[in-house]
Amino acid sequence: MESFQKKLDRYLDARQPILLIDTFEDDKAEEVIERLAKRRRRKIRRWSFRDATVTKKGLKDWLAQFVDDEQDLMNSVLVLKDMQASMEDPEVISHLKYLAQQINRGLFEEDGLDEFNILLIAPFARIPRELECYTSILSLDYLGEEEIRSEIRNFVGELEIRKPQPELMDKLIMTLRGLTGTEIFNILELAVTDGNTLDYTDLPLIREQKQQMIKKSGLLEMIHVKERMEDIGGLEVLKDWLQKKAGIFANVKKANDFGVITPKGVLIVGMPGCGKSLAAKAASKAFDIPLLRLDMGRLMGKYVGESEGNMRRAIQLTEASSPCILWIDEMEKAFAGIGSNGNGSEVTMRLFGNFLTWMQEKESMVFVIATANDITKLPPELLRKGRFDEIFYVSLPNKAEREKIFEIHIGKKHRDDLKSIDMKRLIEKTEGYCGADIESVVHDGLEIAFLAGKESVSTEDILEAIKTTHSISETMKDSLERMAKNYEERKFKSASK
Numbered sequence: 202m203e204s205f206q207k208k209l210d211r212y213l214d215a216r217q218p219i220l221l222i223d224t225f226e227d228d229k230a231e232e233v234i235e236r237l238a239k240r241r242r243r244k245i246r247r248w249s250f251r252d253a254t255v256t257k258k259g260l261k262d263w264l265a266q267f268v269d270d271e272q273d274l275m276n277s278v279l280v281l282k283d284m285q286a287s288m289e290d291p292e293v294i295s296h297l298k299y300l301a302q303q304i305n306r307g308l309f310e311e312d313g314l315d316e317f318n319i320l321l322i323a324p325f326a327r328i329p330r331e332l333e334c335y336t337s338i339l340s341l342d343y344l345g346e347e348e349i350r351s352e353i354r355n356f357v358g359e360l361e362i363r364k365p366q367p368e369l370m371d372k373l374i375m376t377l378r379g380l381t382g383t384e385i386f387n388i389l390e391l392a393v394t395d396g397n398t399l400d401y402t403d404l405p406l407i408r409e410q411k412q413q414m415i416k417k418s419g420l421l422e423m424i425h426v427k428e429r430m431e432d433i434g435g436l437e438v439l440k441d442w443l444q445k446k447a448g449i450f451a452n453v454k455k456a457n458d459f460g461v462i463t464p465k466g467v468l469i470v471g472m473p474g475c476g477k478s479l480a481a482k483a484a485s486k487a488f489d490i491p492l493l494r495l496d497m498g499r500l501m502g503k504y505v506g507e508s509e510g511n512m513r514r515a516i517q518l519t520e521a522s523s524p525c526i527l528w529i530d531e532m533e534k535a536f537a538g539i540g541s542n543g544n545g546s547e548v549t550m551r552l553f554g555n556f557l558t559w560m561q562e563k564e565s566m567v568f569v570i571a572t573a574n575d576i577t578k579l580p581p582e583l584l585r586k587g588r589f590d591e592i593f594y595v596s597l598p599n600k601a602e603r604e605k606i607f608e609i610h611i612g613k614k615h616r617d618d619l620k621s622i623d624m625k626r627l628i629e630k631t632e633g634y635c636g637a638d639i640e641s642v643v644h645d646g647l648e649i650a651f652l653a654g655k656e657s658v659s660t661e662d663i664l665e666a667i668k669t670t671h672s673i674s675e676t677m678k679d680s681l682e683r684m685a686k687n688y689e690e691r692k693f694k695s696a697s698k
């Protein structure tokens with residue numbers, strides 16, 4: 202990936218009028234800006250909210266002086282910090298637009314002035330619509346392995362504590378990936394408060410802090426996974442496929458050298474409550490890498506550029522946390538409304554475009570598992586071959602699968618009772634039940650047995666629970682039939698044997 206400094210350098214050369222630097226780390230961004238400005242012999246003209254409390258000059262008046270006297274901008278870079286609140290002020294927008302237009306028209310050159318640029322540093326991309334066409338967004342890179350290593354070295358050096366041994370160092374680096382310099386520093390500070398050393402006992406705390414930081418992004422959540430492949434009843438074809446991909450992931454370098462491509466991901470569509478989410482979780486255990494869930498609903502922001510900014514941030518955070526599984530739950534919710542003719546709201550379309558490009562070009566160790574119920578709401582491009590390695594559909598469990606699901610859920614709490622359970626009767630009475638329905642009748646059956654003061658659960662208890670349950674096939678009959686027809690027509694691969 203091109204470094205932030207290189208990208209900024211290129212944009213400055215290209216005379217991009219306004220650059221929004223999307224970061225919390227303004228110190229770092231300014232460091233790079235100063236370096237580049239010095240190289241170009243440019244002056245930095247800075248406005249920040251804090252400076253303004255001293256100078257008593259609001260952003261509007263500060264910008265007005267340049268609009269009135271363009272000469273004052275000779276050889277300079279305007280750097281605006283914490284300006285979000287002022288970005289809704291029509292006068293501020295109008296001044297910025299005027300200056301951006303001057304840059305675009307090359308008026309400054311005619312006047313004998315060198316070019317200049319306007320740089321905005323802010324953690325959230327909120328660009329007023331009027332300025333959108335003059336603005337490019339840049340984000341600060343997350344730290345690479347070597348940079349994290351040197352952050353840790355600097356940290357222990359400053360505190361004069363023992364340098365971590367190579368093995369611990371590697372573990373620390375792995376755990377701290379996906380975070381910015383400031384975040385890493387803050388986590389390390391917290392980790393050493395217990396005894397002024399950095400050792401293995403600090404790793405769980407560091408992991409927990411990292412989970413919190415990912416959560417704070419509001420877009421991704423690191424899911425704690427207990428589920429294993431053995432906890433899924435049926436879906437043998439899907440499980441088998443996932444195991445094979447896990448095998449490639451575990452030996453990716455060797456596989457690549459052999460000519461095998463790094464797996465990209467899978468789309469699992471199908472009936473609700475039939476184990477799609479369960480498969481995503483169990484995959485995380487089989488691959489032995491963390492599971493990050495992307496909340497697509499949260500991507501949508503109300504400001505121009507905010508949604509794309511969120512998508513970029515989520516992708517960046519995911520890539521930097523690789524190897525990992527990115528689980529996109531209920532994908533249809535995010536991309537709903539993009540019809541076969543490519544219609545959809547502008548933002549949704551752009552978001553979708555960004556996602557497809559990333560999927561297409563992705564080389565990192567991020568395995569995407571997207572799950573969806575209603576594929577009619579998904580854009581057709583997404584279903585085309587090549588986007589995902591495979592598309593599976595999950596249908597209601599057949600007899601053999603229902604038996605396995607009963608075994609799993611009864612076995613979790615009452616393994617010993619399994620021998621006396623008449624599976625055949627349970628299976629017969631649960632035609633049209635999904636996995637979640639079966640789990641729920643097992644729970645209800647246990648409750649019935651408990652309230653009757655029994656020591657164990659019997660077939661009768663569960664049958665009684667079945668009598669009072671309305672399965673998914675009853676409650677959603679029409680939409681299930683429509684879904685089943687759709688999957689068959691599209692010839693997706695069945696997850697079951």
Ligand code: ATP
Nearest residue numbers: 432433434473474475476477478479606636637640
């Ligand atoms: P939705 O589309 O509604 O999110 P889903 O297909 O993702 O549904 P899950 O969340 O995986 O469904 O299933 C809900 C619960 O039902 C699971 O946590 C699990 O306990 C149980 N379950 C579903 N399918 C199976 C299965 N094949 N084997 C064992 N348990 C299952």
